[in-house]
Amino acid sequence: MTILLYDLVGSDPARPFSPHCWKAAMALAHKGLDFKSVPTRFLEVPKVEDSASKTIPVIRDGGKVVADSFAIALYLEDAYPDRPTLFGGEGGKAMARFIERWSQMTLHPYLGAAVLMEIHARQDEANKVYFRQSREARYGKQLEDVPAGRDSGLAAFRASLEPLRSMLSYQPFIGGQTPLYPDYIVFGAFQWVRVTSPFAFLAPDDPVNGWFERCLDLYDGLGRRVEAA
Structure with a gap:
């Protein structure tokens, strides 16, 4: 089914x-x-x-x-225990929780603010009203003011990826030689930006970008089926 x-x-x-x-x-x-x-x-x-x-x-x-x-x-x-594991055991589940918290607290605040206006622009009229009202209440400011620090904050954002960048010098995925659920946690954050905005949040020669490209190729290019903005 x-x-x-x-x-x-x-x-x-x-x-x-x-x-x-x-x-x-x-x-x-x-x-x-x-x-x-x-x-x-x-x-x-x-x-x-x-x-x-x-x-x-x-x-x-x-x-x-x-x-x-x-x-x-x-x-x-x-x-579905007979199918490929997402976590590799109970320890993997616990470590995935750390990756999720890291992604939510390190990646999402910058990326979400950076592309807020592009996300708004991609809604229909009724959902634009909802999105503006809910996000202005969340951020405590006008929607247009939220991405103001996007360009000035880019270097610091890229620097915050150094632990991931360093880890990728040892292995091709967060999960090791093959991806696990922690890869999809971080992939989701970057795909969020890729499909909503042309903003270059990663440098082309960044090892993190290389990892992201590998993730886009997974499962017959599932991530690439939606073209970049």
């Missing part, structure tokens, strides 16, 4: 952009599971699976509904 993945989109249903939904998509592909993306706009999220969650991703696997990207990964690992 095909798994349904409720996937956040803007006015173009073929351009899913949520970093968390991309984590789930890559986890499903890693497990070799058939899934169908269900394009879902911000204002449609409360209606997903009878209000199963305030946010997406949400998946439906037969009679099972699971919300939250990490919970989805844990579910897939337990429900």
Whole structure:
């Protein structure tokens, strides 16, 4: 049975952009599971699976509904133990929690602010109103003022990637010789920017960019099916 993945989109249903939904998509592909993306706009999220969650991703696997990207990964690992592991054991699950916190606290604040106006521009009119109101409440300022430090903060952002950059000198993926769920956590953050903005958040010769390109090639180029902005 095909798994349904409720996937956040803007006015173009073929351009899913949520970093968390991309984590789930890559986890499903890693497990070799058939899934169908269900394009879902911000204002449609409360209606997903009878209000199963305030946010997406949400998946439906037969009679099972699971919300939250990490919970989805844990579910897939337990429900399909005969398929390639996402974590490599209990220790891997614990370490993936660290990677998730690092991504949320180091990558997301800069990247999310940097492309905020581009994300807004990709919504239809009704969702633009929702997005502006919700994000201005979150940031405590006008939407247009949020990305003001994008260019001046780029060097510091790239410097913050040095632990990842250094690790990639030893191995091609965060998971080692092959990717694991922590790779998809970080991939989701970078894919979020790639599909919404032409902003060059990584230098072409950065080893992190090389890793990102390898991730884009995974699973018959799943990440590349959405063209870069």
